[in-house]
Amino acid sequence: xxxxxxxxxxxxxxxxxxxxxxxxxxxxxxxxxxxxxxxxxxxxxxxxxxxxxxxxxxxxxxxxxxxxxxxxxxxxxxxxxxxxxxxxxxxxxxxxxxxxxxxxxxxxxxxxxxxxxxxxxxxxxxxxxxxxxxxxxxxxxxxxxxxxxxxxxxxxxxxxxxxxxxxxxxxxxxxxxxxxxxxxxxxxxxxxxxxxxxxxxxxxxxxxxxxxxxxxxxxxxxxxxxxxxxxxxxxxxxxxxxxxxxxxxxxxxxxxxx
Numbered sequence: 254x255x256x257x258x259x260x261x262x263x264x265x266x267x268x269x270x271x272x273x274x275x276x277x278x279x280x281x282x283x284x285x286x287x288x289x290x291x292x293x294x295x296x297x298x299x300x301x302x303x304x305x306x307x308x309x310x311x312x313x314x315x316x317x318x319x320x321x322x323x324x325x326x327x328x329x330x331x332x333x334x335x336x337x338x339x340x341x342x343x344x345x346x347x348x349x350x351x352x353x354x355x356x357x358x359x360x361x362x363x364x365x366x367x368x369x370x371x372x373x374x375x376x377x378x379x380x381x382x383x384x385x386x387x388x389x390x391x392x393x394x395x396x397x398x399x400x401x402x403x404x405x406x407x408x409x410x411x412x413x414x415x416x417x418x419x420x421x422x423x424x425x426x427x428x429x430x431x432x433x434x435x436x437x438x439x440x441x442x443x444x445x446x447x448x449x450x451x452x453x454x455x456x457x458x459x460x461x462x463x464x465x466x467x468x469x470x471x472x473x474x475x476x477x478x479x480x481x482x483x484x485x486x487x488x489x490x491x492x493x494x495x496x497x498x499x500x501x502x503x504x505x506x507x508x509x510x511x
Contacts (some may be wrong), residue, residue: 271459272497273419279341279494280312280502283463284346286484287322287372292331294504295489300338300402302493302502310339312491315463315479316412316425316443319376320369322484326376326405334407345412346425347443347464353409356398359390366473377401414442417458421494426464427476428456447477461492470501 273279285292289318303310318332319325332343345416348369355361355370362370362384371381379396383389415424415437422434427449429441433458441449455477466482470490479501483489487506493497 261443269273270497273418273421273494275496276307277309277311277418277495278306279418279421279492280310281461281479281494282312282314282326283479283481283490284315284317284368284466284483285322285328285489286317286320286348287325287328287376288483288487288489289322289324289327289331291483291487291489291504292328295491295502296338298502298504299491303338307495312337312339312341313416313418313423314341314343315347315423315461316344317463317480318343318346319373320348321372322369323372324376325373329405329408330402342416343408343412344416344423344425345409345414347444347477349409350439350443355394356401356406358399359394362390362393364388402452414439419460419494420459422456422458423461425462427462430454434458466506 262367282295299312312334318328321476328472332341350359351365351370352373355365366384371384374381374384374393377397377400379393383395384393414423417434421426424442426443427441427445428434428437429445430448430452448463452475454475460476462476462478463480465478466480467478469481470492471478477492479490479492481488481490481503488503490501490503492501
């Protein structure tokens with residue numbers, strides 16, 4: 254008697270392509286860090302791109318509007334004016350978090366001055382001669398508080414920690430692996446790096462973030478990093494999401510888009 258083995262049929266599991274709901278286009282912008290010139294250039298690119306867009310568009314900013322670059326006050330002024338070329342949603346970055354803490358605790362400047370705080374103070378007309386020497390923190394706090402327009406303060410205080418749209422989750426720095434996206438701490442959403450960046454498993458949604466500069470957008474199966482170090486590289490990047498498609502708009506060091 255012969256036995257015939259039933260052939261084994263291997264079915265390829267369908268690949269699920271991340272998407273956002275139809276009829277919407279999202280522009281997601283990385284860390285600006287005081288580069289109003291690049292924000293203006295990128296807005297021009299977005300305006301040109303809108304000619305082919307759907308009726309509903311939204312720009313999501315991932316935080317770090319201030320510090321390092323020379324014109325932080327102008328960036329906050331522009332984004333808080335409510336007249337960007339599309340509706341916007343603004344998330345908080347770790348640099349905005351430190352800025353707000355300084356308003357109530359002048360000692361914060363001892364560390365803040367080492368990663369961009371002096372540039373931000375100067376952009377608001379605050380004399381930074383003392384803070385450069387590690388002194389005069391209370392005077393600098395008083396000067397910033399007096400110079401800070403109420404609209405700027407409200408803009409920074411009201412910035413969201415995270416948001417989600419379709420199969421994507423947006424935050425500044427990243428998320429803690431193994432923790433539900435809706436239960437992330439503000440500390441992780443604003444500051445996390447290594448534990449998040451090294452994780453190769455699924456988060457439940459594709460995490461779109463900034464915070465850690467790279468020379469070009471970093472696309473992984475579980476996350477997309479669009480911080481291209483604008484303050485130093487002059488490359489400010491926007492991820493464009495529409496349906497199942499992804500593409501990028503970016504400024505260049507020569508002042509033109511790519």
